[in-house]
Amino acid sequence: MPAATGHEVLAAVLQVRADELQVLLWQRGMDPDRGRWALPGGALGADEDVEESVRRQLAEKVDVRGVTHVEQLGVFSAPHRVPGVRLVATAFLGLVPSDVDPAVPPDTAWHPVDRLPATAFDHAEIVEDARERLRAKLSYTNLGFALAPREFTVSALRDLYVAALGHPVSATNLQRVLTRRGVLAATGETAAPGPAGGRPAAVFRFTERALRVTDASAVLRPPGVRDSAGE
Amino acid sequence: MPAATGHEVLAAVLQVRADELQVLLWQRGMDPDRGRWALPGGALGADEDVEESVRRQLAEKVDVRGVTHVEQLGVFSAPHRVPGVRLVATAFLGLVPSDVDPAVPPDTAWHPVDRLPATAFDHAEIVEDARERLRAKLSYTNLGFALAPREFTVSALRDLYVAALGHPVSATNLQRVLTRRGVLAATGETAAPGPAGGRPAAVFRFTERALRVTDASAVLRPPGVRDSAGE
């Protein structure tokens, strides 16, 4: 009696390329929406949950080792979001560090989230949700690790934040804030200066490459429990 | 070709009752999991999205006007989370103000989230997710409005936060923080003192009864843009 309901997973995979936040899309070769650009994904398999499914489907488009972070965005379930069939989608956000350039099939390409091509179904809406989720989480988590190479300079990290957030970020502040949160650590090495000279930049690394929420957002925290201010 | 996949919606409706955070559950009268307690919900209809569906299903259990806030928690999709059938669930968090006591069917009752009875399927996990989401959002949003009556004293609001957060909260701080964020406003009236006397408490109100995120969480904000500190 409940209508036969299919379930698909979709992934908005984001990466900063050429100082712009871009998303991985593939061009549909079949109707409906032939020629329009769609998010990677596909039908949920019988013996997998949605997390396993999205990783499996992504593996068909890119080298999954490049995708350092995957998290659930939400459910998109408008009755006619896909014409003809009843299809509920679980959308995901995926992040790729800026130093890798995974090989992709010929029908697949990166597009700046600011200038999307004609998109299929409700996928533009999903990309917008992914972008906002990224923006919010960059502020109060260490999610930057998923966009950055293993090692980087503060200015390189600053450029990533500028591209992802869409507004200027002070390098001074970025370093101080992240250091105080205890997620940044200097490696002791320095990078070679650019062609115009300049002081060699110190090389940093994220202390952990797993998502951690900053307690700074824990307003109204229990009494007596103060931040350790970076052990 | 994809296995016939059913889709259901489930709601973890939370309310502070008797100084404890409680969740609305109903006792299953049929197998599987007969006798165990389950979250309200049901199959997704053909002509509704999951948001519409959860409100419709909730209306069958409680007076929906009492539920002041509903938001998506996430998808639960373990292949055998419900024995026998393939059922994917979209879980929701619902909040009810502490001053209403909606009528519920005979098989339905409130249970403290700290002492859940035997629960059906993976519903205990969903309740735990709902509770953590509430805890997190109380800190950096004005979500308290959804747990509180339209008008209240600071100590009453403090008791709600204590019950929901599970740790002591300073009344002084709560008032100052919420006022500075611009979400609290004094009505000018005072409440009658308790039986033991004491100074009459001032009555407050939330300035808006819609979810708003505090910009305080927007660390690394654009330069020059400072908080208006409550106009």
Added chain:
DNA sequence: GGGTGTTTTCGCCTGTTGGTCGAAAACAGG
């Protein structure tokens, strides 16, 4: 080799926020 320009780094200052504490205000009851 010294000056110039560039890039990064570091320290200081400021405004805001949240946590703590204690005093004062406003009530009931004896």
Added chain:
DNA sequence: CCTGTTTTCGACCAACAGGCGAAAACACCC
């Protein structure tokens, strides 16, 4: 009128983020 209770308010302090400018460390050119 005195005591006990509850609420309210102000003062103080530590932590934090943003802004700014000086100093450090390099490349290039004359």
